[in-house]
Amino acid sequence: MCKAEFLTVAKPSESLYTVKKSKFISNVVPIKDNEEAEDYIKKIRKKYWDATHNVYAYVLGLNDDIQKFSDDGEPSGTAGKPVLEVIKSNNVKNVLIVVTRYFGGILLGAGGLVRAYSESASRGLKNSSIIKKIRCNAYKITTDYNMLGKVQWELNQRNIIISDISYTENVQMNIYVPIIYNIDLEQLISNITSGSALIEWVGNYYATQ
Structure with missing residues (x-):
């Protein structure tokens, strides 16, 4: 385990x-x-x-x-x-x-x-510098610019790790949700963006909190 x-x-x-x-x-x-x-x-x-x-x-x-x-x-x-x-x-x-x-x-x-x-x-x-690595579910979220601020705020409120953000036609961000958190991320993002965001599960990784 x-x-x-x-x-x-x-x-x-x-x-x-x-x-x-x-x-x-x-x-x-x-x-x-x-x-x-x-x-x-x-x-x-x-x-x-x-x-x-x-x-x-x-x-x-x-x-x-x-x-x-x-x-x-x-x-x-x-x-x-x-x-x-x-x-x-x-x-x-x-x-x-x-x-x-x-x-x-x-x-x-x-x-x-x-x-x-x-x-x-x-x-x-x-x-x-000793740091803590936390096992997380990694996701890629694609959303439009109008939703970016709201998505970031909601994720920060839940101490979800936001990694790389790329700004192209839409906004793509890599995020890490510690496995100890009881969060249905797909449902959360769907509610925030009224179903307009694309959410892709990438895998399990250890990330720095």
Whole structure:
């Protein structure tokens, strides 16, 4: 059964955190599958080819179906696992975090490494902005310009998500109705426009509210 909603990140980000002269660069990115995750890890390793470590962790699936991490040479349990725990504790899905470390010459110890990688990952998530995705029924509505304002007002009153609007001979808009809403959209639009609007169901999607 598909979840009605989940948390993820809005955008990729890069963050710098320095502790005892070691630099920790956190790259956070939303991902769709294993292939995309592994390709991005390779990209980061190539970009920071001279780094001491490129640690990563990612979670895929709305039930955390795939969880993967790597310490990349750091002592076991001090790097990749803490980054993974940051992802899980924030309950975000379909997210990859790569933390690149440039060693500053001062040993941090096991506890210091755990704290540093956790803090770097947390800052990265914050900079990527955690957002909520809601499972919706998607529709395309075509109406004339005279009805546009009324349709928009009625949809906004019900917190229905209005996406792209294109203005041609008529007005076309893509809208998303959260599945948890008990709304008969076709009947609603028909009532608003006296049956003049065209309503097409497109499918089920996760949209940002």
